[in-house]
Amino acid sequence: GGIVQIIPTIMVKSNIPTISSVQPYTPLELEGRDIYIREGCNACHSQMIRPFRSEVERYGEYSKAGEFVYDHPFLWGSKRTGPDLHRIGKKYSDNWHLNHMYDPQSTSPGSIMPAYQWLIRSELDKSLTEKKMQVMVKLGVPYSEEDITNAQQSMLEQGAQIEENLYTDPDFAESYEADKQAGGEGFVEMKNREIVALIAYLQRLGTDIKVDTEGEEVTFKN
Secondary structure, three states: OHHHHHHHHHHOHHHOOEEOOOOOOOHHHHHHHHHHHHOOHHHOOOOOOOOOHHHHHHHOOOOOHHHHOOOOOOOOOOOOOOOOOOOOOOOOOHHHHHHHHHOHHHHOOOOOOOOOOHHHHOEOOOOOHHHHHHHHHHOOOOOOHHHHHOHHHHHHHHHHHHHHHHOOOHHHHHHHHHHHHHHHHHOOOHHHEHHHHHHHHHHHOOOOOOEOOOOOEOOEEO
């Protein structure tokens, strides 16, 4: 019964308050979102903080409908084997996310989450990024022709920034440089790996809405 009520409401755009600060995902974040779906992360993590005191105190500001206007499909979820992730963005460092995917127990003692070490090794397939963006345009996401044309460059730049952030951990820098020396011509730079796309996506979650020191949110458009 709930779905019958929710879907028509969401499909009619006039029913959704527009939040001026909410922007489409970058190409790299879009690829990271697909990895998130592929690996089944939404089966154990929700992305919907309900307006209850217990949830707001634990996870952060409650979720607003307007934050999901560019999400296709929605990843609200219905199960919390792990914590809600809607406000995970910028809560932890890029290194924390890398270590968490390599060995969840190293960052979250007692975690039952499995390791996703292949994401750290696997090269990101960027061959369909532009087509994915074109599909999103048909679904109402306002990517411009320039956004689509510059997608590859955008991914390289954002990936390079995350790689640079990872270098702030001496252990990462040492092991990565050793791998680079051993990898030879077939070595895949970290900025081009799946883990970096996933980190980009996770670091974006919930960050479009900012709450200032007085608790006032960004402006809404009617």
